[in-house]
Amino acid sequence: MNLYYPAFLELVNQENKDDALLYVLDLLKEKKIELYDLYDFFLKPVLNEFECSSLDEEICIWKEHVRTSIVRTILESTYPYLIEIKKSVVKNGKKVMVVCPSEEFHEVGAIIVTNYFSLAGFDAQYIGANTPKNDIISAVKALKPDYLALSVTNYYNLVVTKQITEQVKGQFPNVKVIVGGSAFKKPGALDHLVYDYHLTHKDDIFKLGGKH
Ligand code: B12
Known part of the structure; x- marks a missing residue:
């Protein structure tokens, strides 16, 4: 697990899109993580490890939508980093x-x-x-x-x-x-x-x- 993932997970669990985005943007800017890390160790697990108790079935789907929306915003907002890396590919x-x-x-x-x-x-x-x-x-x-x-x-x-x-x-x-x-x-x-x-x-x- 990435050192910075638990704090990110906490923000996503709170459905705090703004701070979750600002948090990862800061990590990328400060070069504490790479774009690859963001995909593999933040965005993928935050979705794939999302569990909703069967008692909460009624809220699971919309909660999944909220979480996906946070991830999508992060994916699009970090696209300029991809453009930058692609220049040297x-x-x-x-x-x-x-x-x-x-x-x-x-x-x-x-x-x-x-x-x-x-x-x-x-x-x-x-x-x-x-x-x-x-x-x-x-x-x-x-x-x-x-x-x-x-x-x-x-x-x-x-x-x-x-x-x-x-x-x-x-x-x-x-x-x-x-x-x-x-x-x-x-x-x-x-x-x-x-x-x-x-x-x-x-x-x-x-x-x-x-x-x-
Ligand atoms: C987010 C999500 C949703 C979102 C999707 C939003 C969106 N725009 O993408 C929403 C809320 C819409 C949704 C809906 C549904 N979902 Co859903 N969902 C998920 C969840 C939580 C995460 C999936 C995800 O995006 N993961 C993140 C990505 C990055 O990971 P990944 O997909 O694994 O991709 C990686 C690799 O697999 C690989 N990869 C992927 N594609 C490819 C292609 C190539 C070529 C290569 C090389 C590699 C590769 O590389 C990726 C990056 O590392 C999973 C839980 C889970 N454990 O998977 C359930 C899950 C996939 N959903 C499930 C279900 C049942 C549904 C619904 C039927 C629920 C319902 N009752 O309405 C609907 C179906 C919608 C439909 N018709 O497709 C089941 C599927 C079970 C099954 N039958 O296979 C899961 C597993 C949940 C569960 N445990 O039951 N869901």
């Missing part, structure tokens, strides 16, 4: 398109992953959450990416993911399909799926980008 000439399939509204992981692809030297574009199959196909046709990266969190969306990968591979055999996201933690999730890479960690993305 050597491009690898490869284009990747990141997208969440239809009904997949969980997009924080996809946005962070898009940033990692950029930092790994890819020309990375995030398309969006809840993207219908036909729109994904149209985007692949128009953008001609080298890689299509699908982010899937809810394992109920694995069925549509399978349909998308089959169609993409059928129509665009040269496009490499990358899958990632917590849905693939479910045993058997990758069975019968047409894909080229299942990546989990930022190091996998850097390796694929040619940086070790």
